[in-house]
Amino acid sequence: MSAFLAKRLLIGLVTLIVASIVVFAVLEIVPGDPALLMLGMNATPEALEALRSQMGLDQSIPVRYFNWIGGMLMGDFGRSWTYSSPVLDLIIERGIVSLPLAILSLFLSTAIAIPVGIFAASRRGTIADSASMGAAQIGVAIPNFWFALLLVYLFAVWLRVLPAGGFPGWGAGIWPALKALIMPSLALALPQAAILARVTRSAMLEVLGEDYIRTARAKGMSRRTVLWRHALRNAMIPVLTILGLQFAFLLAGTIIIENVFYLPGLGRLVFQAITQRDLIVVEGVVMLLVASVVVVNLVVDILYAAVDPRLRVKA
Amino acid sequence: MTLVKSVLAATAFALVTSTSAFAQRADLVLGVVLEPPHLDPTAGAAAAIDEILYANVFEGLTRIGQSGEVLPALAERWDISDDGKVYTFYLRQNAKFHDGSAFDADDAKFSLDRARADDSTNAQKALFAAIDTVEVVDPYILKVTLKRPQGSFLYNMGWGDAVMVAPESAATNAEKPVGTGPFKFENWARGSSITIVKNADYWGEPVALEKAEFRVIPDAAAAVPALLSGDVHAFPMAPVGEVLEQFKADPRFEVVVGVTEGETILSMNNGKEPFNDIKVRQAIAHAINRDEVIAGNGMGGLGTPIGSHFSPANAAYEDLTGTYPYDPEKAKALLAEAGYPDGFSATLKLPPPPYAREGGQVIASQLRQIGINLEIIPVEWADWLSTVFKEKDYDLTIISHTEPNDIDIYSRPDYYISYQNPDFNAVIEELDVTADEAKRNELYRKAQEILAKDTPVGFLFELPKIGVWDANLEGMWHNMPVQANDLTKVKWKQ
Numbered sequence: 001m002s003a004f005l006a007k008r009l010l011i012g013l014v015t016l017i018v019a020s021i022v023v024f025a026v027l028e029i030v031p032g033d034p035a036l037l038m039l040g041m042n043a044t045p046e047a048l049e050a051l052r053s054q055m056g057l058d059q060s061i062p063v064r065y066f067n068w069i070g071g072m073l074m075g076d077f078g079r080s081w082t083y084s085s086p087v088l089d090l091i092i093e094r095g096i097v098s099l100p101l102a103i104l105s106l107f108l109s110t111a112i113a114i115p116v117g118i119f120a121a122s123r124r125g126t127i128a129d130s131a132s133m134g135a136a137q138i139g140v141a142i143p144n145f146w147f148a149l150l151l152v153y154l155f156a157v158w159l160r161v162l163p164a165g166g167f168p169g170w171g172a173g174i175w176p177a178l179k180a181l182i183m184p185s186l187a188l189a190l191p192q193a194a195i196l197a198r199v200t201r202s203a204m205l206e207v208l209g210e211d212y213i214r215t216a217r218a219k220g221m222s223r224r225t226v227l228w229r230h231a232l233r234n235a236m237i238p239v240l241t242i243l244g245l246q247f248a249f250l251l252a253g254t255i256i257i258e259n260v261f262y263l264p265g266l267g268r269l270v271f272q273a274i275t276q277r278d279l280i281v282v283e284g285v286v287m288l289l290v291a292s293v294v295v296v297n298l299v300v301d302i303l304y305a306a307v308d309p310r311l312r313v314k315a
Numbered sequence: 316m317t318l319v320k321s322v323l324a325a326t327a328f329a330l331v332t333s334t335s336a337f338a339q340r341a342d343l344v345l346g347v348v349l350e351p352p353h354l355d356p357t358a359g360a361a362a363a364i365d366e367i368l369y370a371n372v373f374e375g376l377t378r379i380g381q382s383g384e385v386l387p388a389l390a391e392r393w394d395i396s397d398d399g400k401v402y403t404f405y406l407r408q409n410a411k412f413h414d415g416s417a418f419d420a421d422d423a424k425f426s427l428d429r430a431r432a433d434d435s436t437n438a439q440k441a442l443f444a445a446i447d448t449v450e451v452v453d454p455y456i457l458k459v460t461l462k463r464p465q466g467s468f469l470y471n472m473g474w475g476d477a478v479m480v481a482p483e484s485a486a487t488n489a490e491k492p493v494g495t496g497p498f499k500f501e502n503w504a505r506g507s508s509i510t511i512v513k514n515a516d517y518w519g520e521p522v523a524l525e526k527a528e529f530r531v532i533p534d535a536a537a538a539v540p541a542l543l544s545g546d547v548h549a550f551p552m553a554p555v556g557e558v559l560e561q562f563k564a565d566p567r568f569e570v571v572v573g574v575t576e577g578e579t580i581l582s583m584n585n586g587k588e589p590f591n592d593i594k595v596r597q598a599i600a601h602a603i604n605r606d607e608v609i610a611g612n613g614m615g616g617l618g619t620p621i622g623s624h625f626s627p628a629n630a631a632y633e634d635l636t637g638t639y640p641y642d643p644e645k646a647k648a649l650l651a652e653a654g655y656p657d658g659f660s661a662t663l664k665l666p667p668p669p670y671a672r673e674g675g676q677v678i679a680s681q682l683r684q685i686g687i688n689l690e691i692i693p694v695e696w697a698d699w700l701s702t703v704f705k706e707k708d709y710d711l712t713i714i715s716h717t718e719p720n721d722i723d724i725y726s727r728p729d730y731y732i733s734y735q736n737p738d739f740n741a742v743i744e745e746l747d748v749t750a751d752e753a754k755r756n757e758l759y760r761k762a763q764e765i766l767a768k769d770t771p772v773g774f775l776f777e778l779p780k781i782g783v784w785d786a787n788l789e790g791m792w793h794n795m796p797v798q799a800n801d802l803t804k805v806k807w808k809q
Contacts, residue, residue: 032697033705038352039438040360041704042718051436082352083505084489093505149536156544164544165537166530167507259534262541264506268533272506276352277697 008301012294019290020283024065027279034081034277055081068283077284082276087284090269097167098265101181101188102250108189109196110243116193117200117239122227124205133201139194148187148260155183165261184261188254192246199242203235210234236307244300248293340807341525343788345800346538346550350506350531353489356475357430360438362717362798365475366551367509367529369799372413373478373494376404376423376457377469383576383628383719383796385469389418389479389495390457399464399750404457410518412481413499420451426479427459439476466750467720475797497522497803507531523790523806542568542783549784549791551800556669559615562783569786572617573794574628577715577778579618579670581678584710585771586733593769594653600639600770601646602685603678609776611677613669618776623763624722627777628794631759635767636774646685658686661710665691666699670778671713678713678773704731715778719797722762723747725771734771 035051036043052058059067071078077087120132156164162183168176207213208231216226255267266285273281305311351363356373370378378388387393390404410418429435431443445465450458461468471477484493492500497519498511508530513522530547532538535554541547542562555562562568583590583599590596605620612618619627622635650658665675672693679689689711694702703709709731716724725734726743739762746758767774780795790804 030698031701032695033701034697036700036705037697038359038361039436041700041716042439042441043360044440046433047436047438047440050434054436084353090505145536149540152537152540152544156546157540160544164540164546165532166546167504169504169507260537262507262530262532262534262537264504268506272350275696278352 004301004305008298012298015294016287016290020069020287021065023283023286024068027282028061030277032277034279037277038082068280072284072287078280080273080278080281082273082278083281087281090281091266091285091288094264094266094269096170097181097263098251098254098267101185101254101263101265102247104181104185105188105192105250106243106247108185109193109246112189112193113196114200114239117197118204118227118232120197120201121204121208122223133198136194136197139190140198142191144187144191145256145260147190148183148257151183151187152260165263167263180261180263184254184257184263187260188250188257192250196239196242196246200235200239203238204231207231207234233307237304240300240303240307244296248289248296251289251292341523343524343527343549343802343805344547345527345529346532346541346547346553347529347800348531348533348535348538348552348554350533351509354492354500354503354509355488356478357426357480357485358436358438358489365798366800367511368492368494368496368500369475369478369797370496370801370803371498371511371527372492372496372500373475373480374410374496375473375475375478376406377473379470379473379719379797379799381792381794381796381801383794385473388473389423393469395750399748400461402459402461402468403452404459406455406457407518408455410495411516412484412495413493413514414481414484415516416481416483418479418481418495419454420457421454422481423457423479424449424451425482425485427477429480429485430477437476439474442471442474442477464748464750466746466748466755470720473797475799498524498527501526520803522803524802527802527805529800549782549788551780551782551784551791552795553781553783554669555781555783556613556615559617559781559783567786568783569788571782571784571791571793573780573782573792574619574626575717575778575780575795576626576628576719576721576797577717578621578624578626578721579612579674579713579715579775579778580624581773581775582709582712582714582732583772584707584731584733585735586707587710589653589655589659590710592653594649595655596770596773597639598646598649598653598685599682599687599773601642601649602681602687603773603775604641604681605636605775607681608674608677611673612776613673614779615781617779617781618670619779620776621774623767623774624716624725624772625759625763626719628796629720629759631756631763633760633763635763638767639770643684650685650687655686658688660688660690663689663691664694664699664703664709664712666694666696666712666714668715670715674775675713707731707733713775717778717798722759722766725766732771734769736765736769739765739769 034055035048038051039047080087080090083090116132120129123129152164155162163180167180170177213226213230216230251266254265255271258265258268270282270285347366349363351367352359352361354364354368356364356368374388376388376390378386380386389407389410391407392405394403406420406423412418427449430437431446445461445463446459447462448460452458479495480488481493497514497517499514501510501512503509508528510528512526532541538550538554539558542550563570583596585591609618610616620636622638625632663675663679665671675691679691682689703712723743724730726740742758742762746755749755749758782791784791787808789808790806792801
């Protein structure tokens with residue numbers, strides 16, 4: 001198990017280093033001058049020069065790269081050029097919106113998808129199966145921003161029970177803050193749930209066709225016990241893979257939903273930072289996301305080992 | 316089952332009661348599309364900064380009023396020497412910064428010197444270029460001596476980039492702005508909203524609002540439900556485009572279409588073939604049907620056609636839209652004369668705003684009629700500034716020049732349009748040293764005429780300001796002579 005972990009950790013570290021070089025290089029190549037962007041079309045050359053040296057842009061590329069990496073190793077992500085506040089503070093401010101949103105959506109999608117998937121698999125070929133998979137098909141096909149707008153018109157404009165968007169901050173109390181996350185998490189969860197339900201169903205069907213299931217039934221176990229104890233556990237591997245991917249996506253891939261609900265999340269921070277060429281923020285957030293994907297994958301790998309003892313031995 | 320029912324009922328109840336605490340009528344929530352990068356108007360060009368802070372939190376020596384007029388602000392009056400070079404400003408004696416310190420001539424000197432210093436990062440540093448010296452005569456009298464007379468000096472001092480700041484707080488204004496205005500900065504929830512509250516110690520007429528929140532709503536599709544649900548009371552620059560009619564028909568809302576200082580133009584690279592040939596530019600001007608462009612501009616078909624680089628709201632405006640009327644046949648003939656009987660191909664780089672991306676489609680189809688095939692290249696704003704504006708790597712582009720009274724841009728050396736005409740430059744130089752209003756207006760008209768004839772760019776339309784707000788709200792600015800949302804006169808009707 002420890003060798004398994006060490007190998008995974010090493011892969012993670014290499015991923016991070018490669019990612020840091022790629023991110024830095026890409027942002028150097030993208031056209032756009034952060035100082036010009038700040039000062040606009042009437043800026044005088046002297047003012048631009050002054051701002052560039054304030055931003056540290058007059059230093060050479062390798063110097064800036066190593067300053068950045070060195071700072072991050074010390075826990076200093078640098079200071080945002082546009083917001084002029086520490087990047088780490090910005091990430092934390094946005095993270096306390098994005099992380100709960102991701103967890104809530106993941107919880108919702110799992111709570112919907114797994115029972116539906118199992119239900120459909122256990123009633124394969126029936127109307128109930130076709131109906132739930134038909135619904136899942138629709139869920140995959142509906143764009144989430146469109147579904148989000150539908151929710152807004154229903155709950156905010158018509159019923160007026162939920163705010164149309166925005167985030168009051170956790171300081172405003174748990175309930176107002178959660179209320180602001182209900183519709184966004186639902187909008188995010190629906191397509192995720194649809195995919196997850198289909199994966200659960202097919203994984204279950206595959207397992208249910210295995211010999212050991214027939215053996216278990218032949219031994220006289222009830223359908224229900226076989227389904228929950230033998231089949232579900234073995235069907236968990238593909239489901240966990242998808243869940244891991246979805247969580248990583250939910251952390252920063254939610255830019256469209258964050259825009260529709262004008263939530264101050266990580267996705268919007270990155271988007272805004274890219275359009276404003278606030279490179280230090282983009283680099284910081286991207287590195288954090290890469291790190292979180294690495295961690296999530298590590299957790300998923302460990303969970304694989306937990307559900308499937310054979311993986312523990314093999315590694 | 317009963318448990319489920321009662322849980323549902325309780326949830327519904329909680330949802331309803333918690334939203335029924337209705338807005339008190341001294342609160343205002345405004346929607347803005349862009350979040351400002353920081354909150355220091357003296358260190359950034361982003362319109363979003365001034366749209367929140369100008370006149371509300373920060374004030375200058377002078378200020379620009381609703382119709383673009385120069386009004387007294389922190390300077391209650393001023394004298395101008397006969398040679399037009401010495402301005403003596405008499406400052407308000409009871410004005411205070413929000414940190415409690417008094418505003419005096421030392422602060423004013425500091426602010427002006429800071430903006431024109433060598434290491435200044437003021438986005439409009441040129442506004443201060445004419446200043447030679449700034450002297451403190453007495454705590455409330457400031458003497459500014461110019462190197463040469465400058466007709467627009469008082470107007471320049473009314474820009475957001477020329478607001479008064481205190482030495483103690485100048486360095487931290489980006490995060491925690493401290494001004495002298497009728498509102499104080501309260502809170503910035505980054506990515507979400509900026510809140511300002513009434514300043515009880517204000518030197519002038521107190522404002523009616525206790526609190527105003529600027530909520531950042533970047534998505535046009537989200538702006539509409541935010542207004543409809545009552546979450547946002549006003550959208551001074553509403554990105555509502557095609558749904559405008561819905562708001563017009565709804566008695567709960569007032570829709571006001573005003574003017575801005577944004578001349579929207581089809582910029583041509585005059586430093587490059589074939590656009591260095593006036594015949595080609597005239598052909599393009601004749602090929603443009605402004606009404607069609609406006610109808611398809613992504614802003615509800617609103618906007619006033621312009622024939623030169625000047626705002627129709629200005630007293631010196633002259634209607635020159637008839638200089639090169641829409642005439643595709645004539646356009647083709649001119650192209651043939653210029654040596655392009657079969658037309659040519661070029662690129663059209665379009666920055667993100669809808670007027671460019673959507674208006675650009677219309678322009679491309681109009682130019683195709685006379686044989687000019689345009690390849691449309693959408694570019695990001697940062698990309699536009701670097702490649703088009705700075706490196707002049709473009710053929711055609713569409714952009715709105717939103718700075719007020721900026722006809723002088725065509726006289727700038729090395730400007731991205733690369734237009735050169737000594738006659739035009741002479742007019743602009745004369746304007747710069749003329750203070751007499753009538754004479755200035757005459758010169759402005761002359762400048763407009765030269766540009767209209769030379770057509771260095773295709774003049775399209777003046778960008779509209781589409782405001783949508785609660786019908787019970789009064790005192791909102793209808794026009795946008797400067798980039799500002801002046802809330803000083805805004806209140807709820809009884």
